[in-house]
Amino acid sequence: MADNREDIILVVSINSNAFSGSQVSNMKASKNESLKKSQAATENADVGSQKNTSSLSSLSLQLSESAARAAARDSSLSRKELSAKASELLSKISGDRYFANKKTNDAEVPDTQDPGLLARASNATQFVNGSGKNPFAGMSSDQLSLIIYDDSGSFTTNERRAAWSESYDQEYAWRQKVVAHSIAEYNETGKLTNFFAAALEHYKDLPAIEQAQYPNSYEAKLQGWIALDFNYKTNTVEGKGSAQDVMDKVLNLDKETFDNAGADAV
Structure with a gap:
């Protein structure tokens, strides 16, 4: 997997500036649509081979909370500010910055006692280091985006990188x-x-x-x-x-x- 997502972030998902006038209204409408899709999609999320009901329930809750944070973030920033925020967040899970902190990233463990969340984080670290299956394989693009850009600590850095990898492949x-x-x-x-x-x-x-x-x-x-x-x-x-x-x-x-x-x- 190449680490420069901009090479693939297509006609459809890349870096730049800010809308104005009616374009801002369109963007806000799109934000609301994306939030609704994300929240609806989480109810039926099937994360790869993870069929455990409690794990899916935990993930659904995480995604719901991420969607709420994303909506608040998006409504408080201009398009240009949101672009800069995206670049900042992506730099933590890709490129030189990620690898400069590789040891710390690999040692990161979720602040939870939930065995399902701990296992998923461990699987993500294994995956980004070249072994095992991506725990986020098959998730929708909206759900992946919520994980990728969520720096609240709900997901580990390697979980976010694994989600980014799946998004890249899609x-x-x-x-x-x-x-x-x-x-x-x-x-x-x-x-x-x-x-x-x-x-x-x-x-x-x-x-x-x-x-x-x-x-x-x-x-x-x-x-x-x-x-x-x-x-x-x-x-x-x-x-x-x-x-x-x-x-x-x-x-x-x-x-x-x-x-x-x-x-x-x-």
Whole structure:
């Protein structure tokens, strides 16, 4: 697993700044939606092979409390502040900062007597060190996000890293699927409209703290490209470069593409 999540945090989950006006309202609505989805999803969470009812009940309670903290955090920060907060939180579970504190991270134990929580934390440490199964395998993206960005101490650093690893894998799988469909779309129609629509839908489903990591213009750009419905094979206005070039720019959040004004930067 690569440690630079920004390489995969797709059209859909990455680093940048702040919305304004109606975009702020849209973001707040998205926050509420994500919270509702997270809370509803926790009721039926099936964390990998952990079938123990008490363990699931403990996790459900943890996630519910994390959702409440996330909602409070998201409502108190601007998009730019939320992006900075995300970077800070991710630095604790990935990259040089994580490995500089590896010994401490591996020795961390939850402040609990609950055997299920203790076992899960131990499993997470084993997993991030290359053995065993990820205790968060198969969890929903909303639930994983709650764990990844929860620095309250409810989850250990290695649990958060394990959740981040699962989120990374799910993101990568989504990327492979959407690119394959987009190549088929381009070969058949010469367009990438469905690709842009899939990227936009994926973005809108993200929790606020992950949306905040995308460029401010991300949603508007995609909406503009969808509305244009250009045929790249006929080399109309936006038809510069190959279909793969366009997809790479969107998936890698190309700075020049998203910093340019208007909807014709591709």
